[in-house]
Amino acid sequence: MSKAIDFRPIILAGGSGTRFWPRSRRARAKQVLALDGERTMIQRTVDRLAPLAKREEIWVITNDLLSPAICGQLDVVPDEQVVCEPAARNTAPAAGLAAFLVERINPDAVLGIFPADHVITDEAAFLSVLEHGIKIAAAAENIVVLGVTPTRPETGYGYIETGSALDDGSLRVRRFTEKPNRERAEAFVAAGNYHWNSGIFVWSARTLANAIREHLSETAPILEEIAAAYGTPEFRKVFEKLYPRCENISVDYAVLEPRSAKGEHHSSLYCLPANFGWNDLGSWAALYEHQLEQANMADKYENVTESAGSMPLDAHGNYVYSPRKFVALVGVEDLVVVETDDAILITTRHHSQDVGKIVKQLATNGREELI
Incomplete structure (x- = not known):
């Protein structure tokens, strides 16, 4: 990957993992458990990103209950870059806050949004696809989603319908569909142009910040005010006061679906088909x-x-x-x-x-x- 691209992973680690009860609890949720080997889920997420990002370039968005465990497990990530949400507001405010924080440092930096609790077995293939996505995101105000080729009609995943192919191997995105019923899932797999939504997105800080400004016009000023207070003695007070006012919505619903509605040739949404042994371990x-x-x-x-x-x-x-x-x-x-x-x-x-x-x-x- 070009050294000129400033890549900053944003790891979303605020979920409660209730479907893994009784092992998963509020203060030791799924992402801080070693469900698949000796390393915890969030440790493995950071491990696989290490070839592309330095420790000071990684941010984690979590909550106060989980932050002690996360800071203890991630000694490679600066504690000040483990940001604790005062209220759960889903992935759009979390990702948006990261975008506004990084935009103040370098608006051209490319952000990768990564769930903290997924399994990827072919890490070499993962890094190859991710590097490709970073280059596409850095080239313009593009939004890249990694789409997993479906192996079965899964009803527990969101789907990405893709359109025309580009010379670089990416596919234009037509629309996002949340968890379908069995009949629709079977039709999606049979159609051949649908991919599972991995929840991994790549875009520049400026692109994501502008998308939040466009599609979450009431939440964007709140996040900008919080980001402006970062690093000051007032940050926690401002964060606790303002963040609960943010809309509770996923980045898929807030940004990706309205963008895809513009049509595949006008949305700047691209899907990179990926086969790297992905599993979100949802149950x-x-x-x-x-x-x-x-x-x-x-x-x-x-x-x-x-x-x-x-x-x-x-x-x-x-x-x-x-x-x-x-x-x-x-x-x-x-x-x-x-x-x-x-x-x-x-x-x-x-x-x-x-x-x-x-x-x-x-x-x-x-x-x-x-x-």
Whole structure:
């Protein structure tokens, strides 16, 4: 990648990861857990970006509950660049704030927006595609999204419909579609010009800041005022007062969908097709499927167990996490069993997307110690 391009990764790490309860809690959410190996999700995110960005170029947007764990795990990122939101306002204000902060330093800097909790198995391919996207974003006021070639009609992901191809291998974006039903997902895969939305976006600080000014006209001045206070003694006070006034909306809905409505030849939206072993690990079932694909992670009956020993008897397709206990599986299939010090989750892989509902119910019942 050209040395002239100032690339700054923005890692979004404010989510609560409720679908990974009971391991994931408010103060130790999915992104600070080691769900897939010894390194935590956010550590692995930073690790894979290291070839393209220096430590002082990385920013993390999170919250006060998670910042102690994140700062402890990311000793390579300056603490002052771990920015703690005083209120959850989804990805558009978080990404927008990063854009306004960096715009004040270098408006031509290229920002990469990265979720903190995704798995990428082919890091060489990831870096190659990302470098390509950085060059496209630096060339003009372009917005680049990395689109994953779908391997199945997944209803849990957003989709990108692509149009004409350009000489550099990128595709023009026609529209974004949020999580479709099964019938539509099957039609998307059959059509051949749809990609999963990876949630990874590349654009210059100026491009994103201007997009927020255009599409979130009430939120943009708030973010600019917060960014202007950064580095002063008043920053936290200003942040806490103003940020909750921002619109609660994703960057997809706020910026990408209205941009795509301009038409593929006028939106400056580009998709780079990517095949680098991407998985957003959105549920226990997704983690099971990911680990099933990894060598030596499952037995011959496709049971994945992380325990102090296990014995399956007429059991098939189960996921079990019980690191300090021996687990016997007898005559069961497609279960998810997760044990922690204070809770046990028992569900099916089919219903694992509903685990977040338990967290909401616990909050309603006043069981704060469990969330």
